[in-house]
Amino acid sequence: MIRLDGVAHAYDEEAVVDDVSLSIEQGEVTAVIGPSGVGKTTLLRVLSLFLEPDEGRVELDGQSVWDADEEERLALRRRVGMVFQEASLFDATVARNVEYGLRVRRDWDDRIRRQFRSLVGSPEPPEAVTDALDIVGLDHKLDQPAGSLSGGEAQRVSFARALAYEPDYLLLDEPTSDLDPRNTGLIEAAIGEARDRGIGVVIATHDMHQAERVADRVGVLLGDGFTEIGPTERIFEDPSDERTRKFISGELVY
Template sequence: MTLDVTDVHHGYNGDPVFEEVSLSVSPGEVVAIIGPSGVGKSTLLRLLALFERPDRGRIEYDGTDVWAAPERRRLACRRRIGMVFQTANLFDASIRRNVEYGLRVRRSWLERLKWHLERLTGEAPGTGETLEALDVVGLADSATQNAASLSGGEAQRVAFARALAYDPDVLLLDEPTSDLDPRNTAVIEDAVLEARDREIGVVVATHDMNQAERVADRVAVLLGDGIIEVGETATIFEAPRDERTRKFIDGELIY
């Protein structure tokens, strides 16, 4: 699924967060959104996830303007989008059950009924997808462990596996390694590259410049009231077109 954002404006209570934002993400591509805290990176991800409707502009999935389409079509698009938030929100249940949840909620009511009937008969629907996703983040051997016992970094890895298990077309990551130790950060970054190899389009909002350089194919710079520049990762960091981009990367712009 190709994601296209065109001339999107959004704000709260009459105060604009950003204006004229345009961005595209293709299958098998990682796009990093960089910018200072408070500039609207998380808000943009919420719009991409279809949690909120933009004030103006178009958000298209495979050429469909989702906010102009029937609600059923919009729901179908939303079910093909995964999102990992900055802080993992897990249930007091096993790691496996937490990951399975992502599979269940994206099925139709009829599919969910079949899921529960299979479980009652002793079968374990979704086991293959669940364990495969946990293997990507190095937790397949801990599937029966209670999620409440996990460290913050391990919990974030479970949250990533939950989003990956249902094989989304687009995966949105909001500061996914904020405050994580180097080992857990490396696992998440490797998982991002694995998602890309599966032809998933990935959008990562991050304040970590080094992370953007490591995982992104392209980088979008969100400054002021919009995206001021989008380009190949090496170009953005080594030879940006906009002087504001260079100053931000070099730490000369203070927010």
């Protein structure tokens, strides 16, 4: 698991996350909800193992990430994928975009190296690419230029690119905030598929209905840490903290 213990981080001496503790298991979806400016994106950057917090401890499977040397830390980072709020694709085909994560990892991962070796001299993309695009419903657009895609399709390609190299953990930062219902539904279905494959998923979202639909657990982040973290149904139907209840009901003005 990824475990955060007492994590705090500030920008320009202003605390963004403060005393946050959280454990992320493989094979479950955790939604982090809360208003803008409470540190959801910063929390994801810490979970991605790229941002070292000012305070606290970050562990992956019991190993302290920031006590490890650079080579060990890079090996840990390779186990985590991230999808940002806005898709950022290369000027290439859909297949080449999804291949990117595999290509940069093939010197470090025997499974990926074998896939590329089996395709020497072949125009076909690796099976991991077609599989990931099938999950997001875009396997029919392998050879289409990425620049010709709609915004929703581009975001689905970003999801497929992160999924193709089979990370242990997948972090999603408001991945459907600007998407229509169809694209949102396809990405939510892909989140379920990722969980079924044993990937630990964390989604930061403003959409509480989305959190109810896709998450096994929900954490409510209100600036001074989590008010509570628990099973989705309990958080929405019987929260134990009054601040959680007021936030979910819309009474809390933040």
